[in-house]
Amino acid sequence: MTGVIASIIDGVLVGAVYGLAAMGLTLIWGVMNVINLTHGAMIVLGMFALYFLASAVGLPPYGAVPVTIVIGFVVGVLVYWIAVHRVVGRAHLMSLLSTFSMNMVLIGLGTALFSTSPYNVPVPLPGVTWEGYTFTGTHIMAAILALLIAGLLYLLLYRTRVGKAIRAVADNREAAELNGIPTTQVLSFAFGLGAALASVSGTLIATLFPFTVLSGGAYELKSFVVTVLGGLGNPAGALMGGVALGLIEGIATPFMPVSWTPIIEFLLFIAVLILFPRGIFAFTRFS
Amino acid sequence: MTINRLILVAAAALLTFSQTAAADDTLTIGFTVSRTGKLNNDSIAQMRGFELWRDELNAKGGVAAGGKQYKVNFVSYDDESANARVQQLYTRIINQDKAQFLFSPYSSGLVATAAIVSEQYGRIMLTTGAAEEKTYKLGNKNLFQVYSSADLYLAGAIQAVKELNPKAEVALVYKDDPFSKAVLQSARKQVTEAGLKTALDEAYSPETTDFGPIINKVISAKADVLLGGGHYPDGATLARQLYDHKAGLKWVTLLVAPDSPNFATLGDAAVGVSVPSQWEPQVSFKPDFGPTAAEFTQRFQAKYGIEPGYHAAGGYAAGLLLQHAIEQAGTLDQVKVADILNKMDVTTMFGRTKFSTNPKEHGLQMGHEMVIAQWQKKDAKPVKEVIWPKTAKTSDILY
Numbered sequence: 001m002t003g004v005i006a007s008i009i010d011g012v013l014v015g016a017v018y019g020l021a022a023m024g025l026t027l028i029w030g031v032m033n034v035i036n037l038t039h040g041a042m043i044v045l046g047m048f049a050l051y052f053l054a055s056a057v058g059l060p061p062y063g064a065v066p067v068t069i070v071i072g073f074v075v076g077v078l079v080y081w082i083a084v085h086r087v088v089g090r091a092h093l094m095s096l097l098s099t100f101s102m103n104m105v106l107i108g109l110g111t112a113l114f115s116t117s118p119y120n121v122p123v124p125l126p127g128v129t130w131e132g133y134t135f136t137g138t139h140i141m142a143a144i145l146a147l148l149i150a151g152l153l154y155l156l157l158y159r160t161r162v163g164k165a166i167r168a169v170a171d172n173r174e175a176a177e178l179n180g181i182p183t184t185q186v187l188s189f190a191f192g193l194g195a196a197l198a199s200v201s202g203t204l205i206a207t208l209f210p211f212t213v214l215s216g217g218a219y220e221l222k223s224f225v226v227t228v229l230g231g232l233g234n235p236a237g238a239l240m241g242g243v244a245l246g247l248i249e250g251i252a253t254p255f256m257p258v259s260w261t262p263i264i265e266f267l268l269f270i271a272v273l274i275l276f277p278r279g280i281f282a283f284t285r286f287s
Numbered sequence: 288m289t290i291n292r293l294i295l296v297a298a299a300a301l302l303t304f305s306q307t308a309a310a311d312d313t314l315t316i317g318f319t320v321s322r323t324g325k326l327n328n329d330s331i332a333q334m335r336g337f338e339l340w341r342d343e344l345n346a347k348g349g350v351a352a353g354g355k356q357y358k359v360n361f362v363s364y365d366d367e368s369a370n371a372r373v374q375q376l377y378t379r380i381i382n383q384d385k386a387q388f389l390f391s392p393y394s395s396g397l398v399a400t401a402a403i404v405s406e407q408y409g410r411i412m413l414t415t416g417a418a419e420e421k422t423y424k425l426g427n428k429n430l431f432q433v434y435s436s437a438d439l440y441l442a443g444a445i446q447a448v449k450e451l452n453p454k455a456e457v458a459l460v461y462k463d464d465p466f467s468k469a470v471l472q473s474a475r476k477q478v479t480e481a482g483l484k485t486a487l488d489e490a491y492s493p494e495t496t497d498f499g500p501i502i503n504k505v506i507s508a509k510a511d512v513l514l515g516g517g518h519y520p521d522g523a524t525l526a527r528q529l530y531d532h533k534a535g536l537k538w539v540t541l542l543v544a545p546d547s548p549n550f551a552t553l554g555d556a557a558v559g560v561s562v563p564s565q566w567e568p569q570v571s572f573k574p575d576f577g578p579t580a581a582e583f584t585q586r587f588q589a590k591y592g593i594e595p596g597y598h599a600a601g602g603y604a605a606g607l608l609l610q611h612a613i614e615q616a617g618t619l620d621q622v623k624v625a626d627i628l629n630k631m632d633v634t635t636m637f638g639r640t641k642f643s644t645n646p647k648e649h650g651l652q653m654g655h656e657m658v659i660a661q662w663q664k665k666d667a668k669p670v671k672e673v674i675w676p677k678t679a680k681t682s683d684i685l686y
Binding site: 116118120139249250258 | 322327507
């Protein structure tokens with residue numbers, strides 16, 4: 001029984017980070033109706049940012065978090081202007097293709113520069129041991145930071161003018177434009193924000209596990225599942241969805257071979273799409 | 288019009304001359320390397336073994352066969368750790384690049400694919416980095432395995448554990464890929480035969496990065512011993528996370544990963560972890576030809592700045608064996624060289640090499656023996672020592 005509880009706690013901790021990653025994806029989706037397929041690349045950006053900041057510049061690992069937010073934001077805005085600006089509002093296929101190609105370019109550049117060797121950032125943090133199971137300090141720290149950043153995002157969206165503008169554009173772009181909101185700038189800001197969230201989640205993931213240039217893919221996939229669980233365009237739902245996914249993974253693993261977990265995840269994905277198209281956590285949707 | 292004609296003539300001349308130049312004095316050996324993808328750490332080590340052999344040989348003038356000297360030329364491509372690429376590239380290497388002999392890619396999975404192509408075209412392939420035996424049991428004529436086969440990998444570790452703690456509970460946690468599965472299939476039987484209890488038996492997907500769930504299962508099962516792993520990235524992560532989670536295991540043997548010098552970067556997480564090894568720098572075989580293990584280690588270190596692991600040694604040995612076979616045959620003719628390889632029973636810095644000529648398992652390595660190496664602390668730094676078999680050990684077991 002303690003094994004199951006330990007597994008659940010572990011799952012919830014990691015789930016908070018999944019939720020953070022998914023928040024970036026769902027924000028962009030909700031605000032400008034674009035499925036950001038460079039999401040994985042942004043996660044990888046965060047991972048490598050941690051590696052270089054920690055090893056080359058000697059920054060303490062968690063000190064890299066604010067830096068990554070800024071880097072992710074800047075890169076996100078660049079990606080917006082290169083790949084997304086002209087396809088916002090057009091057919092979905094166009095934005096999919098556009099962001100997909102951008103992703104290929106970014107990952108290709110990354111592979112050329114860093115190859116697909118595994119990189120590791122050792123973060124010595126004492127963990128919490130309970131009944132023989134240890135919850136690593138890095139897991140706990142990552143979950144705390146994920147919740148903190150999610151809280152900051154909430155403050156941004158609901159307590160600042162920029163946040164209000166973002167929500168207005170998400171609601172109805174034309175009306176917002178008519179009200180004098182510079183929607184293009186707001187969109188690029190929102191995209192940058194989504195990318196920043198993805199990048200910082202990558203940084204947190206890098207404190208937990210080793211990574212390669214190709215690691216972003218797996219987390220991008222989880223982000224899609226979480227986004228669906230939480231409802232498109234619903235960041236609070238995304239966080240809860242992430243925790244829920246972590247919880248499900250935690251409950252499932254003690255009872256079945258570990259290789260079955262992705263099957264459960266994707267069955268859930270399909271079930272939610274059919275039964276709760278607006279997401280299980282749609283009641284937390286902002287308006 | 289005349290310019291075009293001139294260009295055509297020039298091109299034809301160039302082609303003819305380059306063809307003859309290539310054909311006469313070079314020995315072309317083809318292979319793929321996983322420069323990218325999950326297998327790149329070990330595959331590049333293997334490639335360095337090949338290259339060191341080639342560079343030393345060419346510095347002496349090349350391979351001597353039938354009164355002529357042939358310089359060794361490699362044709363190699365990045366297979367991206369992917370089977371589909373291996374298939375395409377080996378076909379290209381044989382048909383377009385006209386390689387006369389082949390080395391294998393790294394890892395049993397990729398070698399199985401390469402073997403299909405090499406057998407289709409009847410080319411000799413020395414396989415290194417490939418321990419799974421199934422590949423040799425499908426009725427081949429031209430495969431020659433340099434490594435000991437998979438079923439022997441964990442036999443030594445299981446024997447050692449049985450001696451240290453006959454009541455040990457063993458967790459088998461391994462990667463879901465051809466090599467690891469082959470090793471664990473034999474290991475499973477060997478554990479039961481040794482009278483040890485199997486507390487857990489699970490495979491993990493090759494894509495796994497988070498071993499937390501499975502480690503919690505190991506803790507729940509109250510295991511004392513963990514055997515398994517896969518290749519470098521998952522093995523290194525598993526070792527690191529076992530340490531972080533304080534799994535309380537008394538003995539951990541992981542495949543492949545701990546043999547790489549890069550494993551030392553795990554610091555304290557590396558200490559105590561053991562690995563079944565095809566070769567270690569400290570071995571003291573007396574070679575019939577070629578350098579001793581110590582000489583090879585020193586030359587490798589001089590060239591690449593790191594100590595060689597067994598992947599590099601296997602690559603180098605493949606080159607040595609092919610060279611010896613060609614020199615003995617006195618020709619580059621496939622049939623005659625294969626004949627020599629089939630009759631071969633020699634010792635190199637890698638150990639004893641003898642290929643099986645039983646048509647049901649042609650090419651399987653019969654003579655080579657494995658050792659177990661363990662990371663231990665010397666002067667506060669992790670260092671690899673040989674702990675098994677007792678005849679070859681350089682240090683005592685850390686349990």
